[in-house]
Amino acid sequence: HITYCLLSITKFKFINIKPELKTQSQNKCAKFEKHKIMTSQTKEKKNRDKHTVHWFRRGLRLHDNPALREGLKNAKTFRCVFIIDPWFAGTSNVGINKWRFLLQCLEDLDSNLRRLNSRLFVIRGQPADTLPKLFKEWNTTCLTFEEDPEPFGRVRDHNITEICKELGIEVITAVSHTLYKLEKIIEKNGGRAPFTYHQFQAVIASLESPPPAEPPITLETVGNAKTPLDEEHDEKYGVPTLEELGFDIEGIKPPVWIGGETEALTRLERHLERKAWVASFGRPKMTPQSLLASQTGLSPYLRFGCLSTRLFYYQLTDLFQKIKKTTPPLSLHGQLLWREFFYCAATKNPNFDKMVGNPICVQMNWDKNPEALAKWANGQTGFPWIDAIMRQLREEGWIHHLARHAVACFLTRGDLWISWEEGMKIFEELLLDADWSVNAGMWMWLSCSSFFQQFFHCYCPVKFGRKADPNGDYIRKYIPALKNFPTRYIHEPRHAPEEVQRKAKCIIGKDYPLPMIDHAKASRINMERIKLVYQQLTKYRGPGPESDKNNINLASMLQTAKAQSMIPTSTPSPTTILTSVNNSGDYMCRTQLVPSSPNITYHTYKARSADENQKIQNSSTNSSTADFIKPSKSMYHNMQTFNEQGLEKQQNLPYQKITPRTASDQPINTEELLNEENKYIKPDQEMNFIIPNTFKTESAEFMGYDEFVQQNNRVLQEQEIATIENVDHKINPG
Numbered sequence: 001h002i003t004y005c006l007l008s009i010t011k012f013k014f015i016n017i018k019p020e021l022k023t024q025s026q027n028k029c030a031k032f033e034k035h036k037i038m039t040s041q042t043k044e045k046k047n048r049d050k051h052t053v054h055w056f057r058r059g060l061r062l063h064d065n066p067a068l069r070e071g072l073k074n075a076k077t078f079r080c081v082f083i084i085d086p087w088f089a090g091t092s093n094v095g096i097n098k099w100r101f102l103l104q105c106l107e108d109l110d111s112n113l114r115r116l117n118s119r120l121f122v123i124r125g126q127p128a129d130t131l132p133k134l135f136k137e138w139n140t141t142c143l144t145f146e147e148d149p150e151p152f153g154r155v156r157d158h159n160i161t162e163i164c165k166e167l168g169i170e171v172i173t174a175v176s177h178t179l180y181k182l183e184k185i186i187e188k189n190g191g192r193a194p195f196t197y198h199q200f201q202a203v204i205a206s207l208e209s210p211p212p213a214e215p216p217i218t219l220e221t222v223g224n225a226k227t228p229l230d231e232e233h234d235e236k237y238g239v240p241t242l243e244e245l246g247f248d249i250e251g252i253k254p255p256v257w258i259g260g261e262t263e264a265l266t267r268l269e270r271h272l273e274r275k276a277w278v279a280s281f282g283r284p285k286m287t288p289q290s291l292l293a294s295q296t297g298l299s300p301y302l303r304f305g306c307l308s309t310r311l312f313y314y315q316l317t318d319l320f321q322k323i324k325k326t327t328p329p330l331s332l333h334g335q336l337l338w339r340e341f342f343y344c345a346a347t348k349n350p351n352f353d354k355m356v357g358n359p360i361c362v363q364m365n366w367d368k369n370p371e372a373l374a375k376w377a378n379g380q381t382g383f384p385w386i387d388a389i390m391r392q393l394r395e396e397g398w399i400h401h402l403a404r405h406a407v408a409c410f411l412t413r414g415d416l417w418i419s420w421e422e423g424m425k426i427f428e429e430l431l432l433d434a435d436w437s438v439n440a441g442m443w444m445w446l447s448c449s450s451f452f453q454q455f456f457h458c459y460c461p462v463k464f465g466r467k468a469d470p471n472g473d474y475i476r477k478y479i480p481a482l483k484n485f486p487t488r489y490i491h492e493p494r495h496a497p498e499e500v501q502r503k504a505k506c507i508i509g510k511d512y513p514l515p516m517i518d519h520a521k522a523s524r525i526n527m528e529r530i531k532l533v534y535q536q537l538t539k540y541r542g543p544g545p546e547s548d549k550n551n552i553n554l555a556s557m558l559q560t561a562k563a564q565s566m567i568p569t570s571t572p573s574p575t576t577i578l579t580s581v582n583n584s585g586d587y588m589c590r591t592q593l594v595p596s597s598p599n600i601t602y603h604t605y606k607a608r609s610a611d612e613n614q615k616i617q618n619s620s621t622n623s624s625t626a627d628f629i630k631p632s633k634s635m636y637h638n639m640q641t642f643n644e645q646g647l648e649k650q651q652n653l654p655y656q657k658i659t660p661r662t663a664s665d666q667p668i669n670t671e672e673l674l675n676e677e678n679k680y681i682k683p684d685q686e687m688n689f690i691i692p693n694t695f696k697t698e699s700a701e702f703m704g705y706d707e708f709v710q711q712n713n714r715v716l717q718e719q720e721i722a723t724i725e726n727v728d729h730k731i732n733p734g
Helices: 019-027 040-044 066-072 086-091 096-114 127-138 151-167 182-188 197-205 233-237 261-273 275-280 299-304 309-320 332-346 370-377 384-396 401-414 420-430 436-446 463-468 473-478 498-503 519-538 545-551 610-618 633-638 705-712 718-731
Strands: 035-037 051-056 077-084 120-124 142-146 170-174 562-565 575-580 587-592 600-607 627-631 640-643 646-649 656-658 679-681 694-696 701-703
Touching: 051 066, 051 127, 066 077, 066 142, 066 170, 077 096, 077 127, 096 120, 096 261, 096 299, 096 420, 120 127, 120 233, 127 151, 142 151, 151 170, 182 197, 182 332, 197 332, 261 299, 261 309, 309 332, 332 436, 370 384, 370 401, 370 420, 384 401, 384 420, 384 463, 384 473, 401 420, 401 436, 401 463, 401 519, 420 436
Parallel strands: 051 077, 051 142, 077 120, 142 170, 656 679
Antiparallel strands: 035 170, 562 575, 575 587, 587 600, 600 627, 600 640, 627 656, 640 646, 694 701
């Protein structure tokens, strides 16, 4: 994949790195996880001249490049190479904007290497074919490269390392694309990657802070090392053009994003100047202006390694020490950790980008519809908001974070019911900042195939667009055919009278397509589809303790939420919803006592200890399968009743034992049980597996916060909703 071919460098407009960080970097080399692989041949020849080759893949920069720095020590010669397979370039799933960005990165890297009296050697061919030949031609004794966090890159690097062993070449690698060494996180988590963000945070909290960024490579760093060059360098090893790679550049628009380390560091400097914005960064917000590419955007540069994640992380740290900040997962630090989270989840899973064979992905019976996929990919769905996003993506190579949510939901569980794998491939082709791990992880997330199961949250392709782009300026920019439509009709032009369409010089169904699907019907059908899948997951149980230990209960591993509705009776029963908050057995309970009531009770329960469970089981009957929970004394501030007057505390909630209800059981008055200790709450054996914004069964309806605001025509004060927001963040961070 192109993902291992992406690397760039810039002019030396580097942001100053504090002296204490330099000292810390130099004195604690172990933190950089440099690995030397030496064969017996190498040891015997350790006194020979050192001829270094540094292999760029990502990490296209001279700042924070520990592998290159190590390779330069005591080197007599050094060469920096980047390998492009011309055949792969013509057949790969990578669009012209992404290739142009990469080539700009390489040109910038070459320019910065010239300042070190060196050049970039761009090699045409396959690594396993070209590198051994060059090693022999250049008498190479040392190969250095940045450690690749992704499975296919690890396989490639292992193969090259084995070749180097045979040739007696020392191999030095260093971790610098991620903040942490991913193996340490996995080891700390018991040998497997954390599959929830909270679990991930807990693990990294027990680790040392990420090592700081190393200073840029300078002439002083290079020392006496030379790069042998000849007059035919540009012809043999120059950066190729798009035409050479087989692209037709006729009619191509100027780039919105300029590749390279120089541009990356300039943008970082601009970014950090926006101190108030950086400090207050929270949930991704969308405005008409934010939908357009920003001059401070950094995501493509982090993806190609033009900008060091560690440099960005510690520049933010310095800024946060001076000003108030939000906290992960909503802060900018938190956004970098989300990136790390997906890298960690993918690093040992070669099928992370697939549904079949992927142990963490829910298996869905997605539809195959090439025609519908093509309409979505080319911005021809008939929904202006969706089409404008996809056209911006195709033209510029970037779209806003929440715009990605909208089009991903539309393609998968929201409307078209097409596999997330197809959407991931389109993003891989068009999106500048799409890399293998994060791209696949986000598509699984947004399709509710892994990490996130709240499938009832569905983006409406019309309402969401109206909220984000109320005047339709974004739509007019990317869909010129609709530019003359009045704002009233811009989001649903099919409703415009024929006279208005003629005046706008755009007849819907002719000059712009009609909607390809009925969103309301499709989303309802798809919710039922995915609901059935999750109902099956909740019934999964391993055949025995050893199987549970080895295979892990799927519902637990995927953090499946459990919604349990009481048996319908002539008198309305309450709806009780239990949602797993963390891996320690804590639960969030939300209760509505009558279907029409706006009152929602929030309870937080903490799991009983093993000793408490044993004590109760010894004194109880038929409790072998019971799941015991109790309120947490330390979390009583979260036990609130949400009603029209605001929030009122509800104290002294009892211990409760939850067991399956049998057919012979009579309906239970849960309101009474909440005021008595050690009583049974028996949910119906047939669970209603859903926690929707509006939850309906034959006997109960759950009304969420949005519905309360709408029906009661008022917004709660900040202090009233603080508790609810805290709870929601635990359930659905970010």
